[in-house]
Amino acid sequence: MGLVYPLPTQKTAVRGKEINLENYLMKTVLVVGGGGREHAIVDALNRSPQVGKIYCAPGNAGTGLLAENVPLKDTDVEGLKAFALEHEVDLTVVGPEAALAVGIVDAFRAAGLKIFGHTASATRIESSKEFAKELMAKYGIPTAAYRSFEDFGKALEYVSGRPFPAVIKYDGLAAGKGVVIAQDMEEARAALSDMLLDEAFGKGRVVIEDYLTGPEFSFLCFVEGTNVYPMPLSQDHKRAFDGDKGPNTGGMGAYTGLPFITADDWEFAFREIMCKAAAGMVAEGCPLSGVLYGGLMKTPQGIKVIEFNARFGDPETEVVLPLLESDIFDIFDAVASGREAPAPVWKDAVTLGVVLASKGYPGKYEKGFAISGLDDVKGRVYHMGTAFRDGSLVTNGGRVLMVVGTGADVADARANVYREVAKIACENLFYRNDIAHCALDCHSMLDCHSEQSEGI
Numbered sequence: 542m543g544l545v546y547p548l549p550t551q552k553t554a555v556r557g558k559e560i561n562l563e564n565y566l567m568k569t570v571l572v573v574g575g576g577g578r579e580h581a582i583v584d585a586l587n588r589s590p591q592v593g594k595i596y597c598a599p600g601n602a603g604t605g606l607l608a609e610n611v612p613l614k615d616t617d618v619e620g621l622k623a624f625a626l627e628h629e630v631d632l633t634v635v636g637p638e639a640a641l642a643v644g645i646v647d648a649f650r651a652a653g654l655k656i657f658g659h660t661a662s663a664t665r666i667e668s669s670k671e672f673a674k675e676l677m678a679k680y681g682i683p684t685a686a687y688r689s690f691e692d693f694g695k696a697l698e699y700v701s702g703r704p705f706p707a708v709i710k711y712d713g714l715a716a717g718k719g720v721v722i723a724q725d726m727e728e729a730r731a732a733l734s735d736m737l738l739d740e741a742f743g744k745g746r747v748v749i750e751d752y753l754t755g756p757e758f759s760f761l762c763f764v765e766g767t768n769v770y771p772m773p774l775s776q777d778h779k780r781a782f783d784g785d786k787g788p789n790t791g792g793m794g795a796y797t798g799l800p801f802i803t804a805d806d807w808e809f810a811f812r813e814i815m816c817k818a819a820a821g822m823v824a825e826g827c828p829l830s831g832v833l834y835g836g837l838m839k840t841p842q843g844i845k846v847i848e849f850n851a852r853f854g855d856p857e858t859e860v861v862l863p864l865l866e867s868d869i870f871d872i873f874d875a876v877a878s879g880r881e882a883p884a885p886v887w888k889d890a891v892t893l894g895v896v897l898a899s900k901g902y903p904g905k906y907e908k909g910f911a912i913s914g915l916d917d918v919k920g921r922v923y924h925m926g927t928a929f930r931d932g933s934l935v936t937n938g939g940r941v942l943m944v945v946g947t948g949a950d951v952a953d954a955r956a957n958v959y960r961e962v963a964k965i966a967c968e969n970l971f972y973r974n975d976i977a978h979c980a981l982d983c984h985s986m987l988d989c990h991s992e993q994s995e996g997i
């Protein structure tokens with residue numbers, strides 16, 4: 542009789558401890574966060590043949606279908622570290638910037654745990670506008686000219702001598718609330734007073750920069766030191782309503798396959814912005830080891846940086862990761878281990894995602910409305926703010942679901958996704974009907990941007 546291997550599910554003793562062999566050979570991954578972005582990360586990990594168990598902390602109703610949700614807050618570093626040690630997690634992947642900014646990566650590494658994400662020091666590329674601006678100035682990365690201020694009077698004096706609109710940015714993590722495009726002196730005064738005189742905002746420092754125009758887009762890259770692995774470009778839709786009207790939101794939809802970015806634009810954005818930023822961070826002694834997100838704008842003077850983020854974008858991740866053909870575990874593991882990753886392979890297709898949000902969002906909204914029809918939807922549905930109550934799915938947040946469709950081109954992807962969105966029934970949800978209008982409905986990108994600027 543030849544060698545008999547134990548069946549994969551058989552219990553086996555390893556180092557005196559009884560374990561499930563399947564789990565021992567397969568990797569255990571913990572995803573930190575609980576939005577649509579994390580659902581897309583869990584979904585990508587779930588496609589990896591190497592990944593066995595996935596935990597998601599805190600997760601949501603959608604991640605709970607693929608992973609085991611763990612009731613720990615994303616910033617509970619000690620709790621998450623203890624969980625990862627106890628459950629022999631092989632790799633942790635961090636979604637939200639707040640967890641990175643409080644040093645989850647530093648704490649995990651100190652405990653000998655492998656983690657994908659930047660150190661607190663490297664996260665300053667997002668958490669400190671001034672750090673990011675200085676980095677860009679030092680390494681010749683194109684961005685709007687700026688000055689930074691702590692003093693209310695000096696800041697006001699500077700704004701009064703400059704053309705409007707004035708772009709006023711709070712220097713710190715402000716969960717998307719830290720940028721004010723002031724149209725006149727009155728709006729500028731109100732914003733500066735909020736940011737520099739109101740204790741609730743914290744430290745009190747602002748960056749004031751020139752107002753740029755042009756279509757915006759998101760360039761996400763996996764970065765390990767000077768190794769930069771680009772993901773497909775995408776475009777977010779920040780305003781709540783069609784035609785880019787209404788208040789700013791966390792993002793109402795996104796798509797890939799941007800027609801207004803030429804091969805030369807891409808090359809410039811990759812080499813002169815993303816690679817230079819990665820090299821600059823290495824030179825500054827705080828190398829990147831996660832995702833670098835370039836919030837870029839194609840201005841009449843060329844592509845410039847609006848902001849850098851130190852994490853996957855939301856809702857961009859939900860349209861980008863479904864295109865990944867490679868095993869995402871290999872990429873995460875290489876970046877987290879400080880070694881070169883295999884070059885990611887992407888599908889030759891286009892994705893488009895539509896967010897369904899609670900009526901009233903981004904202002905006040907109610908929760909707990911029943912959602913039906915999801916079983917009939919073809920394509921991917923990522924949960925952003927849902928819960929299961931008595932076995933049925935209900936709304937549980939501002940942004941609730943994101944439906945992602947695929948197509949050969951943007952028009953095809955758009956037709957595919959809206960057909961599926963129509964199958965979802967819920968009395969308290971709304972969505973935009975014009976995702977990818979910049980690509981499909983504008984005569985030129987300048988038209989598109991002038992629509993965007995209206996009402997800012």
Ligand code: AMP
Pocket residue numbers: 685708717718719720722750751752753754757836847848
């Ligand atoms: P947020 O997502 O809240 O950080 O919003 C940032 C948004 O403010 C960007 O997406 C731009 O639309 C706008 N913005 C920031 N900086 C500038 C700038 N220098 N010129 C024009 N618009 C800007």
Ligand code: GLY
Pocket residue numbers: 777791792850853854855856857
């Ligand atoms: N989509 C905008 C962000 O993730 O910051």
